[in-house]
Amino acid sequence: MSGTSESAKPVAAALHSSAVEDHAPAEAASAAPAAHTTLAQADHAMRHWTDPAPGPLCVGSTQHLRMFCNMLLQTHNPYKPAVIDWPRLSPEALHRVTSLPIWDIAVQTEGRAAIRVRTFAETVSDPLLRRALEMDGAEEARHKVVLSKLVEAYGIALAPEPDYPPPRDPEWGWLVTGYSECIDSFFAFGLFAAARRSGFFPAELVETFEPVIQEEGRHILFFVNWAAWYRRNLPWWRRPLFALKVARVWAFLVWERIGMARGIDADGVAQDANFTMNGSAALGEAMTPGAMIDLCLAENARRMAGYDARLLRPGTVPRLARLARRFVK
Incomplete structure (x- = not known):
């Protein structure tokens, strides 16, 4: 090796x-x-990080805040997308890449995520948490640059990008981004693994995206720990309001994905954004729903395994996936 x-x-x-x-x-x-x-x-x-402080972790404590912030900050990978040497593709591979119906939504999703995270960071007074949020937002912006460079390198035509205004409610924008990534990354982990082993994409192109995929794992690990820490530190009378807000976010995301399943984005533009749900066939490896769920669960666990075991892991989407797995082959 x-x-x-x-x-x-x-x-x-x-x-x-x-x-x-x-x-x-x-x-x-x-x-x-x-x-x-x-x-x-x-x-x-x-991919590997453990806090040096020994002992159990109390969720909501100062130690918890320090741990999940340091996890994100200390695992930052300083790659520079502006000088990525994009691999030359064969005509067949180039056609497969350029024909995927995901590039418009992928670029726009990262653009919205970056401004939402940065806007929320501006409302945070704790210096360590603010640094971590700023890092998160910078990495989201870097993902957009990676995608933009790929699009440019392979001549992929995109629809005109919309503006990315800051959200009126910074906390709402942050919650939408965090929970959305929890959903999308879970399925993206499995699809990425399917693309790797099927050979649908050249190995060089798959490896080019590997740091981006792992960064999304770090982001959702950071987010779910922030959400648990934040909830524990709210006054008791604000916790029901926050729970209601989270429920509204989930309802919004479900409704948004119903629109995606119909191939229509938030601006009424036709898209095939249901790719994350049924994209294994598009990636050259038709899988049963059960096999796809199994792969997503395995990849989710693998990508989280290198980080301190005391940190909370994303739970809602994997639990729903395991429930659905009981009813599908």
């Missing part, structure tokens, strides 16, 4: 040129192994 892991390869592609661009040719050659080692370490650090 080489010094750079498979999942670190896109990071190496994104950072290697900037790491050696100021060296003479001989110096650049000698700097390359060190750069790859550093990048492999960054990739490993993004």
Whole structure:
């Protein structure tokens, strides 16, 4: 096995040129192994994190806040999407990529997420939590850049992007983003694994997106711990109001996904955004609903396994998936 892991390869592609661009040719050659080692370490650090403080964790405590904020901040991977070396695709692979009906919604989703997270961060007074939220928002913005660069590299035509105004209720925007990612990432984990093993996408392209997929896992881990911490620290009389707000968010997301299942986005534009629900066939590996649920559950557990076991894991979507699994083959 080489010094750079498979999942670190896109990071190496994104950072290697900037790491050696100021060296003479001989110096650049000698700097390359060190750069790859550093990048492999960054990739490993993004996926594995344990708080050094021993003992059990009390949800809602100052220790809990410090732990989930440090998890996000200390696992940040500094890859640079602007210099990703996008792999050359065969005509068949290029057609598969450009024909997927997901790119408009993917770019717009990241654009909305970035402004929502940043807007909520501005309302937070705790310096550590604010830093973590700003990091989250910056990573969402970076995802949009990655997608925009992919679209540019492969000549994918997009509809004109809408404006991304800040939400009138910052907390509402943050909750919508967090719970939406809990839903979408669960299915994206499985679809990504299906694309990897089916060979639908070239391995180089799959690996290019690996850091983005893992970052979404970090984001939802951060969010579900924030939500539990925040709820515990609300005055008792505000907790029912917050629970009602969360219920309204879930109702909004269910209604939004009903529209997606019909192929219509929030602006009335036709889209096939139900891709996350039934996209295994589109990715070249037709799977039964039960097999798809099993894969999503396994990938969700795998991507969360490297982080401190005391942190809460996303629970609602996996529980619903396990319930649905009882009734499907």
